[in-house]
Amino acid sequence: MKILARSGAARTLSPKELVNLATDCVDLLQLHCPPQQVFYMPEVFDILDDFVKAGKIRHYGVSVEKVEEALKAIEFPGVQSVQIIFNMFRQRPSELFFAQARRRRVGILARLPLSSGMLTGKLTRSSTFSPEDHRAFNRHGEAFDRGETFSGVDYETGLAAVEALRPLTPAGATLGQMALRWILMFPEVTCAIPGAKRASQAEENIAAASLPALPKKTMAAIAAIYAGQIRPQVHQRW
Numbered sequence: 001m002k003i004l005a006r007s008g009a010a011r012t013l014s015p016k017e018l019v020n021l022a023t024d025c026v027d028l029l030q031l032h033c034p035p036q037q038v039f040y041m042p043e044v045f046d047i048l049d050d051f052v053k054a055g056k057i058r059h060y061g062v063s064v065e066k067v068e069e070a071l072k073a074i075e076f077p078g079v080q081s082v083q084i085i086f087n088m089f090r091q092r093p094s095e096l097f098f099a100q101a102r103r104r105r106v107g108i109l110a111r112l113p114l115s116s117g118m119l120t121g122k123l124t125r126s127s128t129f130s131p132e133d134h135r136a137f138n139r140h141g142e143a144f145d146r147g148e149t150f151s152g153v154d155y156e157t158g159l160a161a162v163e164a165l166r167p168l169t170p171a172g173a174t175l176g177q178m179a180l181r182w183i184l185m186f187p188e189v190t191c192a193i194p195g196a197k198r199a200s201q202a203e204e205n206i207a208a209a210s211l212p213a214l215p216k217k218t219m220a221a222i223a224a225i226y227a228g229q230i231r232p233q234v235h236q237r238w
Contacts, residue, residue: 018056026057030083033063033145039072049078063111065145066238070097074106081190083109085238088119088165088179088222089151089158089230092238098188107190110183114176114194115151118158121166121175125159152234161229168218173211180208182222 018024029051031038038044039062048060061081062073070082070093082101086093087110101108114120116135129136138149146152153161162175169178176194183192196202214222 025055027059028081029057029060030081031060031062032083033065036066036069039069042076045076045078052078061107061109063109065147067093067097071100074101074104079106081107081109083111083193085112085147085151086110086183086189087113087115087151088182088226089115089153089161090147090234090238091223091226091231092235094186094188098186102188108188110189110192112148112151113183113192114179115153115158116149118150118153118162119165119176119179121162123159123162125156147234147238152237153230154233157229157233161225164225164229165222168221170211170214170218173208174204177204177208177211178214180205181211181214182219184209185214185219 018026029048031044034044048057051057052060059080061079061083062069063083064070064073065085067084070084073079073082082097084093084097086108090112093108098108117123131137134143134149137143138146139155140146141149150158165178166175169175170181173181180192180194183189194205196205
């Protein structure tokens with residue numbers, strides 16, 4: 001399964017920082033959701049190109065909030081990867097961006113693949129979250145982009161959509177595994193980056209790679225649930 005990635009913010013890479021990272025060269029450095037104006041500042045990407053030429057990093061990419069930012073980012077030839085929210089609740093990237101990324105040979109890292117845990121199917125109306133958990137304080141974008149919490153989907157709407165998705169889960173698999181396998185049905189995706197607090201969760205995520213390809217009828221049913229229940233809330237926002 002294509003699961004692995006880390007992102008960071010670029011400014012300078014000092015010798016001390018490279019020592020702290022225990023490496024002479026960073027394999028992939030990503031700007032993490034920079035302000036939108038950065039995508040219109042070629043000098044930022046010129047600096048990253050200089051890092052590559054100096055041997056401090058091998059590749060660089062960006063993490064974005066919106067499809068429009070992703071499309072702008074890949075206009076810079078040095079951008080090798082784009083990390084973007086993509087899951088069964090956020091399907092817009094597959095409409096246009098994926099084709100453009102494939103044409104430019106840019107890797108895609110699917111962020112928030114389980115929609116803040118909603119697509120595990122383990123959350124309920126009575127679920128509670130600690131005060132420092134963004135799922136408690138950022139449901140309406142109070143602290144940062146709303147799309148980072150439950151993919152921007154209203155909590156009750158998300159729970160209802162999960163119940164519609166649950167019967168589609170392949171035998172012997174979990175809903176979370178189906179959500180990951182759905183992402184991997186798109187050949188443009190390089191990797192998915194689910195979080196895990198316990199080893200058992202990481203093992204469950206990895207096991208999704210062994211699932212057979214989802215049938216066409218399942219993919220169509222997932223698309224229909226998105227179109228009917230989720231799309232009106234999120235599609236044109238991100």
